Amino acid sequence: MRKRLFWVAAAALAAGCASMSDEEASQKALAVMKASFAERGQAKLDRLDQDEAQKLCSVPPATTLPKDVTERIEKANLASIRYPADGRLLGDWKSGERIAQSGQGKQYSDDPKQPSGANCYACHQLSKAEISFGTIGPSLYHYGKLRGAGEAIQRYTYGKIYNSQAFTACSNMPRFGHKGILTEQQMKDLTALLLDPGSPVNQ
Amino acid sequence: MEERLKVQIGIAGALVALFAAAPAAAQSAVDEIAKYRQQLQDGNPAELWEARGEALWKHKRGPKSVSLEACDLGKGPGVVKGAYAELPRYFADADRVMDLETRLVHCMVSLQGFKFEDAVKRPFGNGADRSDFEALAAWITSESKGVKMNVSLSHPKELEAYRIGEKMFYFRGGPHDFACATCHGESGKRIRLQDLPNLTDRAGAQSAYTTWPAYRVSQGEVRTFQWRLNDCYRQQRFPFLKFTSEGSIALTTFLAHNANGAAFNAPAIKR
Numbered sequence: 001m002r003k004r005l006f007w008v009a010a011a012a013l014a015a016g017c018a019s020m021s022d023e024e025a026s027q028k029a030l031a032v033m034k035a036s037f038a039e040r041g042q043a044k045l046d047r048l049d050q051d052e053a054q055k056l057c058s059v060p061p062a063t064t065l066p067k068d069v070t071e072r073i074e075k076a077n078l079a080s081i082r083y084p085a086d087g088r089l090l091g092d093w094k095s096g097e098r099i100a101q102s103g104q105g106k107q108y109s110d111d112p113k114q115p116s117g118a119n120c121y122a123c124h125q126l127s128k129a130e131i132s133f134g135t136i137g138p139s140l141y142h143y144g145k146l147r148g149a150g151e152a153i154q155r156y157t158y159g160k161i162y163n164s165q166a167f168t169a170c171s172n173m174p175r176f177g178h179k180g181i182l183t184e185q186q187m188k189d190l191t192a193l194l195l196d197p198g199s200p201v202n203q
Numbered sequence: 204m205e206e207r208l209k210v211q212i213g214i215a216g217a218l219v220a221l222f223a224a225a226p227a228a229a230q231s232a233v234d235e236i237a238k239y240r241q242q243l244q245d246g247n248p249a250e251l252w253e254a255r256g257e258a259l260w261k262h263k264r265g266p267k268s269v270s271l272e273a274c275d276l277g278k279g280p281g282v283v284k285g286a287y288a289e290l291p292r293y294f295a296d297a298d299r300v301m302d303l304e305t306r307l308v309h310c311m312v313s314l315q316g317f318k319f320e321d322a323v324k325r326p327f328g329n330g331a332d333r334s335d336f337e338a339l340a341a342w343i344t345s346e347s348k349g350v351k352m353n354v355s356l357s358h359p360k361e362l363e364a365y366r367i368g369e370k371m372f373y374f375r376g377g378p379h380d381f382a383c384a385t386c387h388g389e390s391g392k393r394i395r396l397q398d399l400p401n402l403t404d405r406a407g408a409q410s411a412y413t414t415w416p417a418y419r420v421s422q423g424e425v426r427t428f429q430w431r432l433n434d435c436y437r438q439q440r441f442p443f444l445k446f447t448s449e450g451s452i453a454l455t456t457f458l459a460h461n462a463n464g465a466a467f468n469a470p471a472i473k474r
Contacts, residue, residue, distance in 0.1 A: 029453075036445055036449055037441060037442040037443060037445065044442065045442055047442055054375040054376055107438065132229075135392050136385075136389075174381075179380070
């Protein structure tokens with residue numbers, strides 16, 4: 001990969017295109033994208049307007065961002081987390097399991113009146129029974145069994161679902177609360193799915 | 204002491220369960236899917252699209268009633284053999300980089316006299332509403348089977364397209380913060396049970412790019428690379444990627460160039 005990038009860079013010099021800096025390439029790409037997408041259903045063109053984290057994280061996954069940058073991302077995202085006013089973080093794990101299975105929501109082909117799912121299984125193993133799980137994220141099987149269900153882990157878990165980048169800058173995981181994908185109740189139900197001793201995750 | 208040992212054994216047991224039990228079942232499911240894919244290779248309905256595409260290419264059509272046989276896909280007018288393995292490329296007559304579908308639209312307009320809006324009316328087929336592009340692409344790409352991918356970046360506009368495509372690949376946006384790289388930036392990953400090619404890795408880009416277009420069993424249609432990008436962006440929660448848009452060509456240039464050196468092997472058949 002690195003070698004290829006070198007050759008591409010060398011080709012850029014040879015073609016006299018070295019004038020297009022990395023920043024210029026980003027600007028140009030954004031302009032091209034704005035002209036290349038059309039609004040459809042609920043997916044409007046403002047989905048191409050990046051917030052700070054999206055902008056800073058638009059780099060190859062192996063990129064090591066400077067520490068002050070990752071700290072800035074995490075601090076800003078941490079400040080976004082809103083915990084439920086009633087102070088209760090554990091909902092119904094059965095509802096959480098349904099939310100974890102559902103991949104619908106926010107696509108232009110989806111009905112915006114229907115609730116979004118979290119599609120946890122797309123990337124994570126959760127229960128032993130569901131063998132159709134992805135591996136982009138770590139396995140969460142026995143998540144609560146290994147960690148307990150005390151107040152600190154409840155707050156961390158709810159916060160991680162609400163905004164994953166509060167803890168890991170540029171995480172691949174969507175920021176379900178911060179971006180308005182899931183409701184407060186749905187996030188409580190997912191927290192229960194992970195932490196409730198009766199949940200299939202912890203069997 | 205004994206207590207601590209018990210805890211350690213307990214944790215070790217939990218870890219064994221974590222890494223062994225359920226993944227073994229998932230692994231056998233993945234193996235079954237691989238077997239299914241292997242069995243699919245025996246017969247590919249894409250041949251029906253290829254036959255229709257060849258007829259479309261040779262038939263006199265459009266207001267000017269001429270065939271596409273004078274269309275220059277980059278290797279000279281009418282040369283189809285091996286043309287797809289060098290696309291996208293810069294075309295001097297249009298002064299821009301074009302992929303196959305964009306070039307076909309160009310020829311339909313300039314040679315056959317179609318209006319642009321009429322030419323691009325049906326990019327993707329849906330049952331009885333068949334797409335000429337899917338048929339033409341099936342035939343034209345089949346004429347590059349076995350040819351090594353060789354996408355040039357020697358023209359400044361080709362290089363510019365590549366660099367824009369690369370930026371698009373890593374661009375995170377939308378409500379889910381997804382980029383192409385979210386799913387296709389690391390090796391050995393799956394979404395549910397579906398293996399994900401790492402398109403930043405040469406071997407990954409080669410195996411993925413050289414197997415499009417493909418007949419999709421789940422859709423009963425041959426899908427082109429334009430469709431592949433369009434539907435990826437739908438799942439990324441982005442707006443609708445316009446057919447033959449500059450961005451679609453740029454991203455295709457990035458991915459096609461990354462596949463250079465591999466023998467082209469499509470139309471393929473996929474689940």
